[in-house]
Amino acid sequence: MYHGRTTGKGPSTPMQIYQQPPRLLIVHISLPSWADICSNLCEALQNFFSLACSLMGPSRMSLFSLYMVQNQHECILPFVQVKGNFARLQACISELRMLQREGCFRPQGTSLQLAVEDGLQQFKQYSRHMATGAALTYTSLEITVMTSQPGKEVVKQLEEGLKDTDLVRVRRLQVVEITKGALECLDSASPIEEPSNDESSFLGTDIDLQTIDNDVVSMEIFFKAWLHNSGTDQEHVHLLLSSQSFSNTSRVRNDPMCLKCDLQERLLSPSLLPGTADGSLKMDDPKGDFSTLYQMTSQPSGSYYKLRVIKALKSSGICESVIYGLPFILRPTSCWQLDWDELETNQQHFHALCHSLLKREWLLLAKGEPLSQGHSLKGAATTFYVIMPSRSLTLLVKAVATRELMLPNPFPLLPENPPDDSLRIVESVLDSLELEPTYNPLQVWSHLYSHLSSTFAKPQGRLHSSWESRAQRKAGQLQTNRVRATVAPLPMIPAPGRAPKMPAASKASSDAFFQLSKEEEEEEEEYPSGP
Helix, strand or coil: CCCCCCCCCCCCCECCCCCCCCCCEEECCCCCCCHHHHHHHHHHHHHHHHHHHCCCCCCCCCEEEEEEEEEEEEEEEEEEEECCCCCHHHHHHHHHHHHCCCCCCCCCCCCHHHHHHHHHHHHHHHHHCCCCCCCCCCCEEEEEEEEEECCCHHHHHHHHHHCCCCCEEEEEEEEEECCCCCCCCCCCCCCEECCCCHHHHHHHCCCEEEECCCHHHHHHHEEEHHHCCCCCCCCCEEECCCCEEEECCCCEECCCCEEEEEEEEECHHHHHHCCCCCCEEEECCCCCHHHHHHHHHCCCCCCCEEEEEEEEEEECCCCHHHEEEEEEEEEECCCEEEEEEHCCCCCCCCHCCCCCCHHHHHEEEEEEECCCCCCCCCCCCCCCEEECCCCCCCCCEEEEEEHHHHCCCCCCCCCCCHHHHHHHHHHHHHCCCCCCCCCCHHCCCCHHHHHHHHHCCCCCCCHHHHHHHHHHHHHHHHHHHHHCCCCCCCCCCCCCCCCCCCCHHHHHHHHHHHHHHHHCCCCHHHHCCCC
16 A cells, blocks of 8 residues: 655556456355345345456456355455456355354454454465466455444454554455445445544554445445556546747747546446447447557556647537547546645646536547657547536546548438427327436346356357366365365564464465465366356
8 A cells, every 4th residue: 555655756667457456355244134135245246246257358357355254254265366257256156145144143353353364364375376477466455344233333343453463465444334224326426435534544554434225236336346447556648738828038839738637437348248239349449549548458657648628619519429439537636656736736727627617518629649758659540539527526538520430411400390190199109208307327227247147157069068067076165165265364574583484284274275276277277167
């Protein structure tokens, strides 16, 4: 976790656009509330992983592990790669469904703390075993605790229990309280996050506290946030607005204002999902488009996309038929390498731009300049964009057609009055329709989750029998894996001059687990489980 900001740029290392940190999910649910939460949580996880495992292109999620804490902590799923592991993730979710839902017990006060320490230890061991010859090393972990207990009490419990634990490898520690309230705001982009408790800063990392409703849609929204690019190593886009100023020689020169922005997807592209209706359509990915840059595995450090504003447009002065592709969101950058003053000034200017565009009822027309630092694409076509303000601190960006793309369409003008008979018939049909004031996509579903899940359940050709037998072997090993994956937490900080010594039982357990994981990875290469 970064504890400060610097004014200079860091070393020139590749920035992985979709290099998400490994995630540890700890389900901390007491009885009898587990009976009310179980089905919603399992369905949300099933839906989420059907998407995460299906997305083509660079992997958006790396490692995932799941712990359950009731009367004691228990590793349901050791760290696994998400992509290509839907069958194993589904087996883990099935096991969650079968956990005890009724009865009572006296929970141990240290169970949650031990789950965090055990999961962190598993992550360190996984990283150490996978470091040799690995192209990608995992340096930090995000831990999410989903609880049915009051969130503030759980935060205090973690603060007290982990005060002597080394959390330097924890990028973020988050407590999510599941409430019993009804879903009140379906069109919210993400759950409401409460400010972090300042008292948790002595841990070396903030403990974030969120609340979400106990329903499938709210939980899906929470998990889908894991698909966003959360990297803050550098800004993604420079938005250039030309202005004029006079130099000492009284000559007019262009001095563009530069707003540094982060790029965020608004939707998942159907072209990234197998077997969908738009699977062959990639209108959101033209040559030189910044969506291409956003979907690249990596880009050079210090390389960012430029949007140069060339003129303003009236909000009513553009036809929707010439706007194409998927929308993207621009927001003020949160790049950690910028100093606080620059970040604050940048956000204030961004705010002023949004406010002024809304007040004037203007849009901006901009053209893309893909690469920076002396790079250029000779002969490459230029992509143009319209930039639209919103009531939030964001700008919406969509590609707009140019002359070369336009087809002739002579549209006849609409006559003033249609025939009375036709008007009565059509008005009657329209009156019978249910009228909604707004379109809410969260209330419309296309059965995509079930379609994607079914694609994983269809082994192909000669691999059918091998896939089936391998699945049976894995099901038989599931309990064994959990036992082998759960090792006693080791001292996180060695005493001065002494190296930490792993207990013999833990070392044997760890070696057995990673040997098993290696065998399963070899099976995955021979019989891939993905589509």
